[in-house]
Amino acid sequence: EAGVTQFPSHSVIEKGQTVTLRCDPISGHDNLYWYRRVMGKEIKFLLHFVKESKQDESGMPNNRFLAERTGGTYSTLKVQPAELEDSGVYFCASSRLRGTGELFFGEGSRLTVL
């Protein structure tokens, strides 16, 4: 079974540019989450999809961030325009709808905004 895959693994952009991160969850996992770790601090929740619906987006920092999960399969997280403070590692995770709670994480997308 393939794990959670994320693309790109590393992106370097300039302030003001746009970046789109992609996550492919484990097949059959209806729950999909985005988290990020900024400057070596805590891993912070961004949002949660159940299939194609946003269940909880309370962690999204501002309207420069847009997440989608059309068709309930893969998800994208777009940052537009990127700011310096957006630099960090963005993790995607997935889980079954009725599991015991452990999330399966991808390897993360490292974003560097110059």
Place this chain on the structure above:
Amino acid sequence: AQSVAQPEDQVNVAEGNPLTVKCTYSVSGNPYLFWYVQYPNRGLQFLLKYITGDNLVKGSYGFEAEFNKSQTSFHLKKPSALVSDSALYFCAVRDINAGNMLTFGGGTRLMVKP
């Protein structure tokens, strides 16, 4: 609101010695508790979880953790450390009455020296 504290940024231990990585949590309801490990340039890997039942849970790579409700702690332990255990360890909690979101601690870097 739920929260997790990992009071040590780094834990140093000699190979062959026992190790403990500390974690305390705060939730309003009953907790699901997790430990994840991140090796260099890799994603988060699930180690173990406490859902209910025996307070001592065993996980991957010889790790175990003890749930202590009165002290609201879930410390990670291993009887004999290996150099290959050197990594970043994250404790996480989920309030079973507050949705599927995991809240992570800040992480503890474990350094095992030969």
